[in-house]
Amino acid sequence: MQLNNIYNMTNTRHDCKKELRGASLKVTPARLGVLAALEQAQTPLDVSEIITYLENKGIKADKVTVFRIINALTDKGLTKQIQFNEGKFRYEHSRKADHHHFVCERCGKIEDVSNCNIDEVEKDIQKKGLLIKRHSLEFFGLCKDCQS
Amino acid sequence: MQLNNIYNMTNTRHDCKKELRGASLKVTPARLGVLAALEQAQTPLDVSEIITYLENKGIKADKVTVFRIINALTDKGLTKQIQFNEGKFRYEHSRKADHHHFVCERCGKIEDVSNCNIDEVEKDIQKKGLLIKRHSLEFFGLCKDCQS
DNA sequence: TGACAAATGCAAATAAGTTGCATATAATAA
DNA sequence: TTATTATATGCAACTTATTTGCATTTGTCA
Numbered sequence: 001m002q003l004n005n006i007y008n009m010t011n012t013r014h015d016c017k018k019e020l021r022g023a024s025l026k027v028t029p030a031r032l033g034v035l036a037a038l039e040q041a042q043t044p045l046d047v048s049e050i051i052t053y054l055e056n057k058g059i060k061a062d063k064v065t066v067f068r069i070i071n072a073l074t075d076k077g078l079t080k081q082i083q084f085n086e087g088k089f090r091y092e093h094s095r096k097a098d099h100h101h102f103v104c105e106r107c108g109k110i111e112d113v114s115n116c117n118i119d120e121v122e123k124d125i126q127k128k129g130l131l132i133k134r135h136s137l138e139f140f141g142l143c144k145d146c147q148s
Numbered sequence: 149m150q151l152n153n154i155y156n157m158t159n160t161r162h163d164c165k166k167e168l169r170g171a172s173l174k175v176t177p178a179r180l181g182v183l184a185a186l187e188q189a190q191t192p193l194d195v196s197e198i199i200t201y202l203e204n205k206g207i208k209a210d211k212v213t214v215f216r217i218i219n220a221l222t223d224k225g226l227t228k229q230i231q232f233n234e235g236k237f238r239y240e241h242s243r244k245a246d247h248h249h250f251v252c253e254r255c256g257k258i259e260d261v262s263n264c265n266i267d268e269v270e271k272d273i274q275k276k277g278l279l280i281k282r283h284s285l286e287f288f289g290l291c292k293d294c295q296s
Numbered sequence: 297t298g299a300c301a302a303a304t305g306c307a308a309a310t311a312a313g314t315t316g317c318a319t320a321t322a323a324t325a326a
Numbered sequence: 327t328t329a330t331t332a333t334a335t336g337c338a339a340c341t342t343a344t345t346t347g348c349a350t351t352t353g354t355c356a
Contacts, residue, residue: 003273003276003278025302025303026301026302026303026352026353026354027353027354028302028303028304028352028353030303030304031303046343047343047344048342048343061304061305062304062305062306063343063344064304064305064306064307064344064345064346065303065304065305067343067344067345068303068304068345069303071344071345072303081233082233083231083233085229085231085237085284087237087312087313087342087343088342088343088344089233089235089343089344102273102278102280105281111278113273116269116272117265117268117269118269118285120265121264121265121266122287124264125250125261125287129291129292130250130259130287130289130290130291130292131289131290131291131295132250132287132288132289133253133288133289133290134287134288134289135285135286135287135288136233136284136285136286136288137266137283137284137285138283138284139270139273139278139280139282139283140280140281140282140283140284141278141279141280141281141282142278142279142281143277143278143279144277144278147279173333173334174321174322174323174332174333174334175322175323176321176322176333176334176335178334178335179334194312195312195313196312209335209336210335210336210337211312211313212313212314212315212335212336212337212338213334213335213336215312215313215314216314216334216335217334217335219313219314220334235311235312235343235344236311236312236313237312237313297356298355298356299354299355299356300353300354300355300356301352301353301354301355302351302352302353302354303350303351303352303353304349304350304351304352305348305349305350305351306347306348306349306350307346307347307348308345308346308347309344309345309346309347310343310344310345310346311342311343311344311345312341312342312343312344313340313341313342313343314339314340314341314342315338315339315340315341316337316338316339316340317336317337317338318335318336318337319334319335319336319337320333320334320335320336321332321333321334321335322331322332322333322334323330323331323332323333324329324330324331324332325328325329325330325331326327326328326329326330
């Protein structure tokens with residue numbers, strides 16, 4: 001079991017254009033911006049956070065466009081959709097997604113949890129005849145700072 | 149690892165009134181109805197399913213009232229709020245909630261998963277200084293019937 | 297460079313969930 | 327049993343997240 005922040009380990013140079021073309025998606029400024037946002041993010045982002053990122057980079061894209069982009073990326077498997085019981089979705093780049101999260105219920109800080117033995121759990125379930133495609137494992141509680 | 153349906157194992161006679169009073173909540177027909185709905189349910193219910201149950205039982209309660217009731221019950225710990233990446237919340241009675249779920253992505257069927265070793269995973273994380281209050285573990289894929 | 301499919305913007309719609317306030321009802325004490 | 331009071335409910339309106347339809351624009355590829 002490890003706690004760390006996989007988001008810090010991104011290879012900063014990555015060819016987003018290739019990623020899009022490989023998924024049969026046209027390369028557009030908005031799409032490159034969304035991918036960039038998710039690559040540099042320290043935590044999974046919600047749609048409004050993605051929009052803020054785009055604005056700061058001078059990329060203008062309608063909210064609806066961002067929804068459509070993130071849905072397309074998720075359909076193609078480039079991104080993953082997750083939820084933290086907030087009533088909205090968050091997204092992370094698939095390349096960063098082989099881990100789980102700890103969400104502080106007070107300050108909202110998100111820490112990654114990796115190397116847990118969920119894979120074994122999955123194998124056991126598969127034996128029951130179910131085909132598991134993905135799973136979601138999130139922990140909620142108080143981080144060190146918020147326990148005092 | 150066991151797959152079963154904990155929802156079938158409910159003790160049908162249970163004193164909902166005591167449960168409410170124990171949580172300092174007044175006993176009302178709508179609240180009894182919501183608790184009854186979650187007790188008899190085979191799977192976690194969303195708000196509209198709860199409303200349908202109440203209608204069928206001749207209990208009339210506004211949608212807003214149901215939201216307020218389910219929030220109160222969850223605040224008091226009588227029920228648990230979960231999500232299956234549907235963009236809405238589902239609720240289950242806490243007495244039934246010490247397990248996880250497998251959700252078929254095609255037919256929507258939900259099966260319980262119990263006795264997995266998540267508790268050990270939690271202990272490991274606690275050692276890192278995080279205080280875990282709850283977690284969410286859901287598997288998504290295809291059930292036996294939908295694999296053909 | 298032109299054609300065509302795909303992407304975007306805008307407006308409007310839908311769905312889930314919340315809030316304010318006036319009224320109704322459950323709990324408690326007389 | 328009734329009166330009191332805090333709590334719960336109903337209704338209308340609102341917010342936030344997300345989707346849909348359609349006209350226009352923009353990548354891609356020949």
